[in-house]
Amino acid sequence: MDRKIIDLEQGWDYMVQGITKLKKILEGSPEPNFSSEEYIMLYTTIYNMCTQKPPNDYSQQLYDKFKDALDDYIKSTVLPSIKEKHDEFMLRELVQRWANHKVMVRWLSRFFHYLNRFFVARCSLPTLNAVGLTRFRDLVYMDIRAHARDAVISLIDREREGEQIDRSLLKNVLDIFVEIGMGQMDYYEQDFETQMLNHTATYYKSKATNWIEDHSCPDYMLKAEDCLRRERDRVSQYLHSSTEQKLVEKVQHELLVSLANQLLEKEHSGCRALLRDDKVEDLSRMYGLYHKISKGLEPVADIFKEHITAEGTSLVQHAEEAAINQPSNGSGIQEQVFFRKFIDLHYKYMAYVNDCFKNHNLFHKALKEAFEIFCNKKVAGSSSAELFATFYDNILKKGGSEKLSDEAIEETLEKAVKLLEYISDKDVFAEFYRKKLARRLLFDRSANEDHERSILTKLKQQCGGQFTSKMEGMVTDLTLARESQISFEEYLNNNPHVNLGIDLTVSVLTTGFWPSYKSFDLNLPSEMVRCVEVFKGFYESKTSHRKLLWIYSLGICTIVGRFEQKTIELIVSTYQAAALLLFNTADRLSYSEIMIQLNLSHEDLVRLLHSLSCAKYKILVKESNTKTISQNDTFVFNSKFTDRMRRIKIPLPPVEERKKVIEDVEKDRRHAIDAAIVRIMKSRKVLGLQQLVMECVEQLxxxxxxxxxxxxxxxxxxxxxxxxxxxxxxxxxxKYLA
Structure with a gap:
């Protein structure tokens, strides 16, 4: 049975009844909801009109009338109701009308579902839902978008000034800007976001101009921090998430970037003042505000570097002044105080880098560059490399000026080693340290061998294995030397016919590890000659591969001085002992006689005789009354010498080591440069002068x-x-020549 044909007007009149009822429901009229029968009849009407055979298939006409129905409702009811209201009331009406419109489109799409499912798909037309959104966009949104944007920005301003606003309203309005784009953010960005961001910039520029004049740097940063927090909160509450980065950057630029110099350089509260007054919390806040800004930390790091450089340079100047006003008494106390201040300065600002500036590389670099500037300045004629070595020596030797517990020593060494990174002439430090280490080890002046090994481990970690290889060899040498001494004592016990008559301790060392020392053919007293021969015989029986070279300048002797009042033990060098023993067989000896008998140079003999006749302990009497030694002097044993102590140490005048160390370092540097050049050229074969020099500098x-x-x-x-x-x-x- 054929289905009855529904003509267009008849069918559409019926649909208009349903659309009219839907409008009344949306407008709040007391209209009952659609029953199932009504819904089915409306759906069936569209179905029938779309499935009739041509020319009675009204799919295209119904598609057009769907759009017309929306346009009519929007023009007659929706748009006028929105435009008659203003500001916040207009926004509320817009939100309500948008919600109603979406409901209307949804219901109509259900009525016209068959059209949507087949005709639209077949003809590749926009869906009914898309048509609905497009009509609202073209007829409502495009007309009121500027008013809506201005009203939203006005509400945001009011909130920034402390007023309570309806955030859910703003959220709903801005959702319209997003939804109108149907998957694209163009409308939100062009019609709202761009203007909102520009307005934000203007707002905060005005605020910043006032705040920078009226508030201190810490107070200003608190305000900036609060503003940024509030803006991020706005994004989470009603702005689109894509706005956050742009909004934050705008606020950062106006509050922090544009006025960075003015803020950081504030005279009594800027970055320098915060560093000077140890305002750790404020510095942390400054880092927190600027670290997210591209290159924002650079001016902070520059001020940090300048501040540390100024403090360090001031320490150097004070040390110079102290050295001029209070010449060192030999204990190195001034140098120790100066170096301790260096350590404290480094520890303090390293804590700033770690805690306030979150270990940021820029501040590590600033700290390094600052310390490199003043750590390489000379103090009272001494290089920092020498002062470093002296500081370690005072901590590690017995009776040093620093009286510390083992834990304090370890902590101090740990802090001090880190400063070595900033010394440019590490090879000079190594040579001075090696000289002082040798004296501690050879003369039993080291307070604790564990500390010696600990500092070498730290130096090795800091500077590499090559830096400490000789020093480690020295410490190992002493251990082996003690074992060798035990073997020698066992040898003497097992050979009772070998009677030395005196106690002999010999340290056998490896020449390559130790600093170079002058070796003279000192004419030893007969007692010592026999000891040397016995030990030589013992050593040669143990090894035939090593040759003994005796360094008498490093020897220490304890001899007994029998004076008229009492007997006193004298702790002297081998040279001093040899000289004093000459007076066992002679009452008076001239300078030239002593020189011939000992076979010493003029320089060494002057030091030797000065220590015995012109210094604190006058074991010999010089017949002339001058304070200096001359080649015409004659010396007599001072039998009347006495002292309240029964055991005294007679030191030799110190030798100026600095010149010798520098000469040794310069010699080693020549070899190091030669090796670097050859190493580079061997791998590169051909190289220009400039690049060769650059690579050489980099390697060394x-x-x-x-x-x-x-x-x-x-x-x-x-x-x-x-x-x-x-x-x-x-x-x-x-070119390299193979």
């Missing part, structure tokens, strides 16, 4: 900063020794 920079002229001089030397040759066409290009 860990131990010292080589002088460019010195590198060029070594290059010339290597050319003469046929390691390198110049290119025939370009004299600044070098």
């Amino acid at each position: 920079g860990r131990m010292f900063k080589p002088d460019i002229k010195a590198i060029k001089k070594r290059i010339e030397d290597l050319i003469t020794r046929d390691y390198l040759e110049r290119d025939e066409d370009n004299s600044n290009i070098f």
